[in-house]
Amino acid sequence: MTTDDVLAQVFLNSFEQHKPQLLGRRIWLACSGGRDSLSLAHLCQQLFNAGKLPFLPQLLHINHGMQQANAAWADQVSTWAQQNQMPCQVLKINLVKKTEQEARQARYEAIIGVMNHQDVLILGHHQDDQVETLLMRLFNGAGVNGLSGMKEWSIKSSQNQQGTQKNIVLWRPLLTISRQQITQYADNKGLTYIDDPTNVALQKSNLNPDQLNDRAWLRSVLLPHITQRYPKAKQAIARTGQLMQEASVILDEQSSLDLSQSIINDRAFCSVLDINQLTRLSTARQSFLIHSWLAPTATDLPPSRRLVEEVLSLAHRKDSNHQTCLSWDSGRYQYQIRRYQHKLYRLWDSWEQWLQLAPTTHDIHIDVEEEIAPCLLLKPLSTEFEWSVQGLTGLIAELQQQLTVLIDAKAETDREDIKSIAWSKETKLIFQPLPRTQKIALPGRVGRKSGKKLLQALDVPSFMRQSVVLCSLQLSPLCSEQQSIPLLIITPEQTMVLQSPFSQSIAQLVEDKALVAELHDL
Numbered sequence: 001m002t003t004d005d006v007l008a009q010v011f012l013n014s015f016e017q018h019k020p021q022l023l024g025r026r027i028w029l030a031c032s033g034g035r036d037s038l039s040l041a042h043l044c045q046q047l048f049n050a051g052k053l054p055f056l057p058q059l060l061h062i063n064h065g066m067q068q069a070n071a072a073w074a075d076q077v078s079t080w081a082q083q084n085q086m087p088c089q090v091l092k093i094n095l096v097k098k099t100e101q102e103a104r105q106a107r108y109e110a111i112i113g114v115m116n117h118q119d120v121l122i123l124g125h126h127q128d129d130q131v132e133t134l135l136m137r138l139f140n141g142a143g144v145n146g147l148s149g150m151k152e153w154s155i156k157s158s159q160n161q162q163g164t165q166k167n168i169v170l171w172r173p174l175l176t177i178s179r180q181q182i183t184q185y186a187d188n189k190g191l192t193y194i195d196d197p198t199n200v201a202l203q204k205s206n207l208n209p210d211q212l213n214d215r216a217w218l219r220s221v222l223l224p225h226i227t228q229r230y231p232k233a234k235q236a237i238a239r240t241g242q243l244m245q246e247a248s249v250i251l252d253e254q255s256s257l258d259l260s261q262s263i264i265n266d267r268a269f270c271s272v273l274d275i276n277q278l279t280r281l282s283t284a285r286q287s288f289l290i291h292s293w294l295a296p297t298a299t300d301l302p303p304s305r306r307l308v309e310e311v312l313s314l315a316h317r318k319d320s321n322h323q324t325c326l327s328w329d330s331g332r333y334q335y336q337i338r339r340y341q342h343k344l345y346r347l348w349d350s351w352e353q354w355l356q357l358a359p360t361t362h363d364i365h366i367d368v369e370e371e372i373a374p375c376l377l378l379k380p381l382s383t384e385f386e387w388s389v390q391g392l393t394g395l396i397a398e399l400q401q402q403l404t405v406l407i408d409a410k411a412e413t414d415r416e417d418i419k420s421i422a423w424s425k426e427t428k429l430i431f432q433p434l435p436r437t438q439k440i441a442l443p444g445r446v447g448r449k450s451g452k453k454l455l456q457a458l459d460v461p462s463f464m465r466q467s468v469v470l471c472s473l474q475l476s477p478l479c480s481e482q483q484s485i486p487l488l489i490i491t492p493e494q495t496m497v498l499q500s501p502f503s504q505s506i507a508q509l510v511e512d513k514a515l516v517a518e519l520h521d522l
Ligand SMILES: Nc1ncnc2c1ncn2[C@@H]1O[C@H](COP(=O)(O)OP(=O)(O)OP(=O)(O)O)[C@@H](O)[C@H]1O
Pocket: 029, 030, 031, 032, 033, 034, 035, 036, 037, 038, 060, 061, 062, 063, 064, 107, 122, 123, 124, 125, 129, 196, 199
């Protein structure tokens, strides 16, 4: 097979493999005008003209504005596209810091900016790029996932300023093709490609090795030494990457299983792990689970080994110190990692601050004709979170009905709590921050508790204690404690029906989800 045939075959195999996800989507090709992406563009055009490919990708070229030559390169790509009847769009970006890293980041942002959700972007990465990537990651101490290198098919997510997520697919069909094969293809086809001087091999330039960026140094200095001794080293390194990719899939599957068995509650702003479940796993699985838990989305940065160890030692602590708070900036969110009893919490910083805001007090007369809003905000309106109780109308109707029944039954009962019940115009349903001195009987427990002891019995972590709401029924304005009947305790994690003459019917409302407290981020 000629090199041209090999390239065509490898591309078409990759196309066949991903065909179900490709058809019906818009396909773009990131073309720097360099040898690799220009060869790829040429290959697509040839296969399309030969009727072997059902689409012609739209070329996208980014003018980084970093070097004087950049504008000329943009023109060169546009002209080539025009001559070859390929659609092409040039995007000019303005870099604040003119570094490789910035340029790459800004390039992706610009590209994603013009693409639609679920569009596919073809990139010209090849085997030599993969080898360089693997070596750079190895020298930075990467684990199995990092050493898997670039994936042939992967999802890149980004969020716009309104918080809407856009996912695009990165497709790298030439990852098994060497730079030499691509060069041969480009030469065979007489392609006039751009040679970026920052990428050019040392022997071609007068650059001092110290001035080369890491990738160029690996390419021009280190790899020639390695391949002199190990001629097949590049293929071998790429194969290791492939094996790591397979291992990484297995690890991810195991870790999702472990996570699903240890997770108690999983919301973006508050995720809770069961320490008892976690510590049943082997040490290696615990580390892996914590690593994945700290970086829940592909856009979160991977946490350092040290942080994973600190979180694990927090989980393994035997004392009852609940003050420790570890900070973690994942690049996307600022998190706090805390422990309470046998639970580990991963909280958004902003949620922890919101938790410290006092709940709003609401007095609702239950004997009024006017309509009652079905939803009540438990905390003042915030731009980030909303905490509300839904189903108040049903609760009040139930209370009115129960009160009528109880008042009718008063004459025949010996129960003090029922004897004291009266229903007046002043009877109110009150939602308020849990008063620290009020003694409350919890269902299924003997005696009444108040303050810290009550919160401990409720299993409310110290950082959530400002956000506990008591809902009670106040029978008359000059209410002795007897006449204020605690009905419910609502925390951000649970709604607990308290012992009262109304508990059965309220519990039913809660079970039927006709009365619910809802907390979500906006
Ligand atoms: N300025 C650019 N405009 C559009 N796409 C780009 C640009 N620079 C890089 N890319 C895309 O990213 C891939 C990898 O980037 P890399 O820096 O290795 O490219 P390059 O060496 O400059 O160009 P090529 O890979 O085309 O020879 C390229 O193959 C190409 O698909």
